[in-house]
Amino acid sequence: MRLRLFKEAPNFDFFSHWKIWLGVSGLLMVVAFASFMVQGLNYGIDFRGGTTIRSESPMAVDIAAYRGAIDTLELGDITITEVFDPSFREDQNVAMIRIQAQDGQEAVTTDVIAAVETALQTVRPDIKFTSVESVGPKVSGELIQTAVIAVVLAIGAVLIYIWLRFEWQFAAGAVLALVHDVILTIGIFSELQIRFDLAIIAALLTIVGYSLNDTVVVFDRVRENLRKYKKRDLKDVLNLSINETMARTFMTSFTTLIALIALFVLGGDVIRGFVFAMIWGVIVGTYSSIFVASAILLYLGVKRDWTKPDANTGNQYANIDA
Amino acid sequence: MLQIDLWKRILIALTCALGVWLALPNAFYGPVEQHNDAVAAIELSGSTETLEAQKALWPDWMPSQLVNLGLDLRGGAHLLAEVKVEDVYANRMAAQWPEVRDALRDLTPVRRQQSPDDELRVRLNDPSKMAEAMEIVRGLARPVPTLTGAGSTDISVRGEDGMIIVTLSEAEKQATDERTMQQSLEIIRRRIDEVGTREPTIQRQGADRILIQVPGIGSAAELKEIIGTTAQLTFSPVVSRGSDANANPGIGNKLIPSVDEPGAFYVVESAPVVTGEELVDAQPSFDQNGRPAVSFRFNTSGARKFGDYTAANIGSPFAIVLDDEVISAPTIQSHIPGGSGIITGNFDVETSTNLAILLRAGALPAGLEFLEERTIGPELGQDSIDAGKVATVVAFVAVLFFMFVSYGLFGVFANIALIINVAMIFGLLSLVGATLTLPGIAGIVLTVGMAVDANVLIFERIREELKTAKGPARAISLGYEKALSAIIDANITTLITAVILFVMGSGPVRGFAITLGFGIVTSVFTAIFVTRLMVVIWFERARPKTIEV
Numbered sequence: 038m039r040l041r042l043f044k045e046a047p048n049f050d051f052f053s054h055w056k057i058w059l060g061v062s063g064l065l066m067v068v069a070f071a072s073f074m075v076q077g078l079n080y081g082i083d084f085r086g087g088t089t090i091r092s093e094s095p096m097a098v099d100i101a102a103y104r105g106a107i108d109t110l111e112l113g114d115i116t117i118t119e120v121f122d123p124s125f126r127e128d129q130n131v132a133m134i135r136i137q138a139q140d141g142q143e144a145v146t147t148d149v150i151a152a153v154e155t156a157l158q159t160v161r162p163d164i165k166f167t168s169v170e171s172v173g174p175k176v177s178g179e180l181i182q183t184a185v186i187a188v189v190l191a192i193g194a195v196l197i198y199i200w201l202r203f204e205w206q207f208a209a210g211a212v213l214a215l216v217h218d219v220i221l222t223i224g225i226f227s228e229l230q231i232r233f234d235l236a237i238i239a240a241l242l243t244i245v246g247y248s249l250n251d252t253v254v255v256f257d258r259v260r261e262n263l264r265k266y267k268k269r270d271l272k273d274v275l276n277l278s279i280n281e282t283m284a285r286t287f288m289t290s291f292t293t294l295i296a297l298i299a300l301f302v303l304g305g306d307v308i309r310g311f312v313f314a315m316i317w318g319v320i321v322g323t324y325s326s327i328f329v330a331s332a333i334l335l336y337l338g339v340k341r342d343w344t345k346p347d348a349n350t351g352n353q354y355a356n357i358d359a
Numbered sequence: 360m361l362q363i364d365l366w367k368r369i370l371i372a373l374t375c376a377l378g379v380w381l382a383l384p385n386a387f388y389g390p391v392e393q394h395n396d397a398v399a400a401i402e403l404s405g406s407t408e409t410l411e412a413q414k415a416l417w418p419d420w421m422p423s424q425l426v427n428l429g430l431d432l433r434g435g436a437h438l439l440a441e442v443k444v445e446d447v448y449a450n451r452m453a454a455q456w457p458e459v460r461d462a463l464r465d466l467t468p469v470r471r472q473q474s475p476d477d478e479l480r481v482r483l484n485d486p487s488k489m490a491e492a493m494e495i496v497r498g499l500a501r502p503v504p505t506l507t508g509a510g511s512t513d514i515s516v517r518g519e520d521g522m523i524i525v526t527l528s529e530a531e532k533q534a535t536d537e538r539t540m541q542q543s544l545e546i547i548r549r550r551i552d553e554v555g556t557r558e559p560t561i562q563r564q565g566a567d568r569i570l571i572q573v574p575g576i577g578s579a580a581e582l583k584e585i586i587g588t589t590a591q592l593t594f595s596p597v598v599s600r601g602s603d604a605n606a607n608p609g610i611g612n613k614l615i616p617s618v619d620e621p622g623a624f625y626v627v628e629s630a631p632v633v634t635g636e637e638l639v640d641a642q643p644s645f646d647q648n649g650r651p652a653v654s655f656r657f658n659t660s661g662a663r664k665f666g667d668y669t670a671a672n673i674g675s676p677f678a679i680v681l682d683d684e685v686i687s688a689p690t691i692q693s694h695i696p697g698g699s700g701i702i703t704g705n706f707d708v709e710t711s712t713n714l715a716i717l718l719r720a721g722a723l724p725a726g727l728e729f730l731e732e733r734t735i736g737p738e739l740g741q742d743s744i745d746a747g748k749v750a751t752v753v754a755f756v757a758v759l760f761f762m763f764v765s766y767g768l769f770g771v772f773a774n775i776a777l778i779i780n781v782a783m784i785f786g787l788l789s790l791v792g793a794t795l796t797l798p799g800i801a802g803i804v805l806t807v808g809m810a811v812d813a814n815v816l817i818f819e820r821i822r823e824e825l826k827t828a829k830g831p832a833r834a835i836s837l838g839y840e841k842a843l844s845a846i847i848d849a850n851i852t853t854l855i856t857a858v859i860l861f862v863m864g865s866g867p868v869r870g871f872a873i874t875l876g877f878g879i880v881t882s883v884f885t886a887i888f889v890t891r892l893m894v895v896i897w898f899e900r901a902r903p904k905t906i907e908v
Contacts, residue, residue, distance in 0.1 A: 124746045147580045167736035176730045187863035191856045236798050239868045242860050246853035253852055257845035285819040289812040296754035296808030305746035308797050
């Protein structure tokens, strides 16, 4: 007995409403972008400077009391959030305190941190500070810059690679799909106000990698089928290729998702945002390979004469013999 | 065709075995770590019974390289410091002043003027001698060896309404910056080593930054204390003593507070007699009254300067200045020829010991500004490790199960390959001494999910080829052949993003990029070589007429 999603190769028609799907994707991107513009991201200290203190106490977190203790120090904008996690012990009550970067101070001051810690200790004498992180505004500015460059570089490098291995229409489709994924991910982070820090950039790049992986597998099959069925309509060829790779797409997305969900539930709160971004990315990335990347390919049209085998395609690798 | 040469089979098997072998110590992290520490301790300070016992926890002939745990897993402190390289320019100019004054002494009297830190402005009493004076000052310039070639000197001199302005040349500034950075790195390293913590990372970042990571230390504040303030020790001539914090010290002098006498301020000359750079040794000791003090010794040139100065200034006070505070201002009783002396002040044993360490390690040539500091408590790190372990195991088991129910025997092959794959990631990480961070664990979990992709591609292809009924052998071999281009393309693109992450990222993100990158390489290897080998061996033995994938 095998577990099989499809007994036969599926035969869904993905492209009967392809323009609508492209429209929906476009609309989603606009919504995501609008959310980003209106709400903005909930940047972590990596990107806007400041200090976060993670506190742990056997007694319940009393946000009002914490705030009262810290407010007397007049440190400006302070956020205190209680953290919940299934992996915490009974007597483990965790709160995150975030303090904005202090005006006119490039460097981080130990005094401020010490003052906050002392203030909290008056409220909860047994409080422990399990992590304290401070980033100066100078570094955070540079980190944003580096992050943006990294994402742009990754997308650019991929554009060139796919262009070389396929055709420019494929590259355009793949890259638009990537942009779609990145924008939607930023959109969900802004909409849900999940903390956006350095690790999320890593997640974004992983999403880029994953989405691409998926897109390339579909494209590879499209290329193969274009050679096989020279006379068939491009729409049919795309549909056939996606249906043929459907089982694989489902398997891989599913195994990746179960691994990520395990991490999301059990991996602790420190990396939960990071894992959330990746789960979202896997879903969006799978969707975009079909409804964005392939739809763009259909829109742009593609060279149909593949008779002269490209020196770059499969052959040189296909002969590798283990 | 389903044939693999014997030598290739052996090579594949050996590669897998090597990966597992290298990964093995990580399964026994605690004992191996103790073993490694014991080996290091024995090498350093000889053997003891406890050390030998710890050493015996892990056999010597086994590999003992471990994956380093990042700060977010082990706990510790992280600092990013910017070295204020410009600080040194002011000192350079202060040292240049007596030289210029002496050189011009026979020509015309000169006065030092107020100037920016990296300039020396000198007014000539007799402006008509400007040209001559400039010639003389230019003669003081020394050549700077640069990459771009000869011709550069350390100072440039220009004249401006009766003033000679001496500035450092660009080449000299660059050379000075470079020296400042090297010195700072070396001094920070020595200070941290004096405390003796495990595997600190002290790295230069960019032009003027230093990254310091010390596992196992309580907090970033503690680490800052060890690195210390600059510990700039100077012996400076005292001009006057007063209690006015706003007194005008006059040009070429500076006003600094006293440590021990609240409200007291000294005016000292900016150009010191001797600096801490010329110290060769400093030890905690006691003065004649039995109070804690610090004894010190100068090198030859320092000893000579100190000797000359004390001989010429018997009866006048001089100040021992540490980081712009006067520690003590004794009066010179007699000529001190040997270049050694003792600093007394309001010390206890601990402060005198600390001061001696700071002095011995040498002064930081320039101030440090901390741009980023992170402290991660060991409990949080341990919690993260525990959570990460549970999550990885659950993810692993779920994926193994899912692969088995989907592909049966072939799924088992893929699962064995997956286990080898994860072992190889750990083997590679240990081999290159990479650091495992929390996002790195996420990278491994992600790899577990994605690593099956290559196998899934192949198996699905074999299923497809089976439908066109070419016989199992042909279907398997076609499946591998046709899936290959998709596997290569898909993984190269992911590898590109991993490489970019590695190059651009830092800290935990870089740890993630490393595990992701290694995961891609090993998963492709295991899919196209290891599973294939297993399939081929099984096929040769069983010779099935039909197969079900």
